[in-house]
Amino acid sequence: MKKILFFFLIATGYGMAQENNPDYDAALAQQLSADDYGMKTYVLCLLKTGSNTNATKEERAQLFEGHMANINKLAAEGKLVVAGPFGKNDKNYRGVFIFNVSSIEEANALVATDPAVKARIFEADMTLWYSSAALQQVNVIHNKVAKKKI
DSSP states (O other): OHHHHHHHHHHHTTTSOOOOOTTOOHHHHHHTTOOTTSEEEEEEEEEEEOSOOOOOHHHHHHHHHHHHHHHHHHHHTTSEEEEEEOOSOTTOEEEEEEESOSSHHHHHHHHTTOHHHHTTSEEEEEEEEEEEGGGGGHHHHHHHHOSSOO
16 A cells, blocks of 8 residues: 555655745846746757858858858847857758747748858758756856957
Protein backbone atom coordinates (compact mmCIF):
# COMPACT_ATOMS: atom_id res chain seq x y z
CA MET A 1 0.00 0.00 0.00
CA LYS A 2 2.85 2.43 0.81
CA LYS A 3 4.36 1.87 -2.65
CA ILE A 4 1.04 2.64 -4.34
CA LEU A 5 0.57 5.82 -2.28
CA PHE A 6 4.15 6.93 -3.03
CA PHE A 7 3.60 6.34 -6.76
CA PHE A 8 0.33 8.28 -6.64
CA LEU A 9 1.99 11.23 -4.90
CA ILE A 10 4.86 11.34 -7.42
CA ALA A 11 2.60 10.83 -10.46
CA THR A 12 0.25 13.64 -9.41
CA GLY A 13 3.03 16.06 -8.50
CA TYR A 14 2.28 16.15 -4.78
CA GLY A 15 5.68 14.70 -3.99
CA MET A 16 7.48 17.47 -5.88
CA ALA A 17 6.86 20.83 -4.27
CA GLN A 18 7.84 23.82 -6.34
CA GLU A 19 9.44 26.56 -4.29
CA ASN A 20 9.12 30.21 -5.06
CA ASN A 21 12.36 31.91 -6.03
CA PRO A 22 13.48 34.35 -3.30
CA ASP A 23 15.41 36.40 -5.91
CA TYR A 24 12.32 36.87 -8.13
CA ASP A 25 11.95 40.43 -9.47
CA ALA A 26 8.35 40.84 -10.64
CA ALA A 27 9.00 44.18 -12.36
CA LEU A 28 11.93 42.77 -14.35
CA ALA A 29 9.99 39.62 -15.24
CA GLN A 30 7.13 41.77 -16.54
CA GLN A 31 9.53 44.05 -18.45
CA LEU A 32 11.09 41.02 -20.16
CA SER A 33 7.73 39.28 -20.77
CA ALA A 34 8.85 36.27 -18.74
CA ASP A 35 6.47 33.50 -17.84
CA ASP A 36 6.36 31.93 -14.34
CA TYR A 37 9.56 30.02 -15.15
CA GLY A 38 11.47 33.07 -16.39
CA MET A 39 11.17 31.88 -19.99
CA LYS A 40 9.69 33.22 -23.24
CA THR A 41 9.46 32.39 -26.93
CA TYR A 42 12.05 33.68 -29.39
CA VAL A 43 12.81 32.81 -33.01
CA LEU A 44 16.09 31.05 -33.68
CA CYS A 45 17.51 31.77 -37.13
CA LEU A 46 20.33 29.76 -38.64
CA LEU A 47 22.08 31.60 -41.44
CA LYS A 48 23.40 29.25 -44.11
CA THR A 49 25.45 29.83 -47.22
CA GLY A 50 23.12 31.28 -49.85
CA SER A 51 22.82 30.69 -53.57
CA ASN A 52 24.66 33.86 -54.66
CA THR A 53 28.17 32.72 -55.51
CA ASN A 54 28.76 35.41 -58.15
CA ALA A 55 29.22 38.47 -55.93
CA THR A 56 32.61 40.13 -56.31
CA LYS A 57 34.95 40.63 -53.38
CA GLU A 58 33.99 44.33 -53.29
CA GLU A 59 30.24 43.53 -53.40
CA ARG A 60 30.65 41.00 -50.60
CA ALA A 61 32.54 43.54 -48.47
CA GLN A 62 29.79 46.10 -48.98
CA LEU A 63 27.07 43.53 -48.19
CA PHE A 64 28.86 42.43 -45.01
CA GLU A 65 29.20 46.07 -43.93
CA GLY A 66 25.44 46.43 -44.36
CA HIS A 67 24.90 43.08 -42.61
CA MET A 68 26.81 44.31 -39.53
CA ALA A 69 25.03 47.68 -39.55
CA ASN A 70 21.69 45.88 -39.68
CA ILE A 71 22.69 43.61 -36.78
CA ASN A 72 23.59 46.66 -34.68
CA LYS A 73 20.33 48.41 -35.62
CA LEU A 74 18.15 45.41 -34.72
CA ALA A 75 20.07 44.91 -31.45
CA ALA A 76 19.60 48.58 -30.52
CA GLU A 77 15.86 48.20 -31.18
CA GLY A 78 15.72 45.15 -28.90
CA LYS A 79 14.62 42.90 -31.76
CA LEU A 80 17.87 40.91 -31.92
CA VAL A 81 19.19 39.50 -28.66
CA VAL A 82 22.05 37.32 -29.89
CA ALA A 83 24.00 37.16 -33.15
CA GLY A 84 27.27 35.63 -34.12
CA PRO A 85 29.18 33.66 -36.73
CA PHE A 86 29.98 29.96 -36.74
CA GLY A 87 33.43 28.57 -37.35
CA LYS A 88 34.08 26.49 -40.44
CA ASN A 89 31.74 23.51 -40.64
CA ASP A 90 30.47 20.97 -43.15
CA LYS A 91 26.81 22.07 -42.82
CA ASN A 92 27.19 25.46 -44.57
CA TYR A 93 26.11 27.18 -41.34
CA ARG A 94 27.37 30.75 -41.32
CA GLY A 95 25.80 32.34 -38.26
CA VAL A 96 22.94 32.54 -35.79
CA PHE A 97 20.36 35.15 -34.87
CA ILE A 98 18.01 34.95 -31.92
CA PHE A 99 15.14 37.33 -32.56
CA ASN A 100 13.08 38.78 -29.73
CA VAL A 101 9.79 38.10 -31.48
CA SER A 102 7.23 35.36 -31.00
CA SER A 103 6.45 34.40 -34.60
CA ILE A 104 8.39 33.25 -37.62
CA GLU A 105 6.54 35.82 -39.74
CA GLU A 106 7.91 38.65 -37.57
CA ALA A 107 11.42 37.20 -37.77
CA ASN A 108 11.17 36.83 -41.56
CA ALA A 109 10.30 40.53 -41.81
CA LEU A 110 13.37 41.40 -39.71
CA VAL A 111 15.79 39.16 -41.58
CA ALA A 112 14.50 40.61 -44.86
CA THR A 113 16.12 43.91 -43.83
CA ASP A 114 19.58 42.30 -43.97
CA PRO A 115 21.45 43.22 -47.20
CA ALA A 116 23.37 39.91 -47.23
CA VAL A 117 20.11 37.95 -47.01
CA LYS A 118 18.49 40.14 -49.69
CA ALA A 119 21.47 39.48 -51.97
CA ARG A 120 21.23 35.71 -51.24
CA ILE A 121 24.72 35.59 -49.69
CA PHE A 122 22.89 34.04 -46.73
CA GLU A 123 19.77 31.94 -46.51
CA ALA A 124 17.73 32.04 -43.28
CA ASP A 125 16.23 28.97 -41.61
CA MET A 126 13.82 29.82 -38.76
CA THR A 127 12.28 27.95 -35.85
CA LEU A 128 10.52 28.92 -32.62
CA TRP A 129 12.72 28.60 -29.54
CA TYR A 130 11.78 28.70 -25.85
CA SER A 131 14.52 30.02 -23.58
CA SER A 132 15.33 32.35 -20.71
CA ALA A 133 13.77 35.81 -20.90
CA ALA A 134 17.07 37.04 -19.44
CA LEU A 135 18.69 36.65 -22.88
CA GLN A 136 17.34 40.11 -23.59
CA GLN A 137 19.94 41.44 -21.15
CA VAL A 138 22.89 40.06 -23.16
CA ASN A 139 23.48 43.29 -25.10
CA VAL A 140 23.41 45.38 -21.92
CA ILE A 141 26.00 43.12 -20.31
CA HIS A 142 28.00 42.77 -23.54
CA ASN A 143 28.49 46.53 -23.71
CA LYS A 144 30.09 46.36 -20.27
CA VAL A 145 32.61 43.64 -21.24
CA ALA A 146 33.46 44.66 -24.84
CA LYS A 147 36.61 46.76 -24.93
CA LYS A 148 36.02 47.64 -28.63
CA LYS A 149 32.81 48.24 -30.57
CA ILE A 150 32.02 46.21 -33.65
